[in-house]
Amino acid sequence: MTENTNKSMSNSDIKIGLPAVAFKEFLNNRRTVVISDHNLFRLYPDVFDGCDKIILPSGEDAKSLKTIEVIISEFVKLNLDRNSFIIGFGGGVICDITGFVASIFMRGLSFGFIASTLLAQIDAAIGGKNGVNFGNHKNYIGCFNNPEFVICDPILLKTLSDQEYKSGLGEVLKYALITNKTELFNYLNQNTESLLNRNQDILKFVINKCVKTKSDIVSVDLFDKGFRQILNFGHSFGHCIEKIENIPHGMAVVYGMKIALQISVKKGVLNPDRQNEILMLFAKFGFNQEIIMRDEHFKILEGDKKKNLDLIKLVIINDIGKTAFLELKIDEIKDLLK
Numbered sequence: 001m002t003e004n005t006n007k008s009m010s011n012s013d014i015k016i017g018l019p020a021v022a023f024k025e026f027l028n029n030r031r032t033v034v035i036s037d038h039n040l041f042r043l044y045p046d047v048f049d050g051c052d053k054i055i056l057p058s059g060e061d062a063k064s065l066k067t068i069e070v071i072i073s074e075f076v077k078l079n080l081d082r083n084s085f086i087i088g089f090g091g092g093v094i095c096d097i098t099g100f101v102a103s104i105f106m107r108g109l110s111f112g113f114i115a116s117t118l119l120a121q122i123d124a125a126i127g128g129k130n131g132v133n134f135g136n137h138k139n140y141i142g143c144f145n146n147p148e149f150v151i152c153d154p155i156l157l158k159t160l161s162d163q164e165y166k167s168g169l170g171e172v173l174k175y176a177l178i179t180n181k182t183e184l185f186n187y188l189n190q191n192t193e194s195l196l197n198r199n200q201d202i203l204k205f206v207i208n209k210c211v212k213t214k215s216d217i218v219s220v221d222l223f224d225k226g227f228r229q230i231l232n233f234g235h236s237f238g239h240c241i242e243k244i245e246n247i248p249h250g251m252a253v254v255y256g257m258k259i260a261l262q263i264s265v266k267k268g269v270l271n272p273d274r275q276n277e278i279l280m281l282f283a284k285f286g287f288n289q290e291i292i293m294r295d296e297h298f299k300i301l302e303g304d305k306k307k308n309l310d311l312i313k314l315v316i317i318n319d320i321g322k323t324a325f326l327e328l329k330i331d332e333i334k335d336l337l338k
């Protein structure tokens, strides 16, 4: 498989289809520490020979300041200096932690990512957001800083659990709806089976499209002041669903998008036939369930309110690839969803 390079304005070299082991090309003799979890080091035992390794527990709970302290203690023990290089090998959690700790240790070391999940390859590892949670507050502590490189090797996705893979597909579906053409939407319709079977060439095409879309959005609004928020399509409701139903992020985003579509239709901006076409694509990918917002979901959504204004900022769509922002009070949202 040949590799594609997507050199975004963010200055990260994004390598799609490059084998993970090729990270060595980027090291230039720098002392290198790889941060990952047990499972990945066990699955890929020899890839990082010659590098120091730091093993983290898997899961969202690791995204804490406590973990940052543990890693910094390891860095100190290893005697790292400002020329040392840090690699995050893993999904979104590992990339978020690695980017943050590398950015603050000794005022910043260079770092790179080898993204091991579909979700990380198309979203979490792209765009320069790094950070950890603070108690229940997601990503409250962090920074914007880009890795030198991101390697997105679809072969790594063969060992992903079905749930994790499906979670990544949820974010792929989001890109298909926010990209300003129907190309990805049609491609997903035509190649559903192959994508579900993790066909490597199809995956490479899809990852490339999603990375290009995200890079283009981030290049307009790196610091997330406005336009970048279209990436949050489905996320306001998705976050509530993820927490209450305890399902993986990307899957919750699909159910969140269904609710945002419903609001788009009720507001009269999205044609119901288009909504049906979209719901049919979701169903082809196995997302045929519907989750109705209940009081417990709305309680979490209320936490998203803009300070003082009582408004929730939602992303809706007028058509495939045509996003818009809508600010509504909680009661207005409840009325629209009746």
Ligand code: GLY
Binding pocket: 123, 124, 126, 127, 129, 224, 228, 231, 232
């Ligand atoms: N995952 C959303 C963003 O990077 O802005």
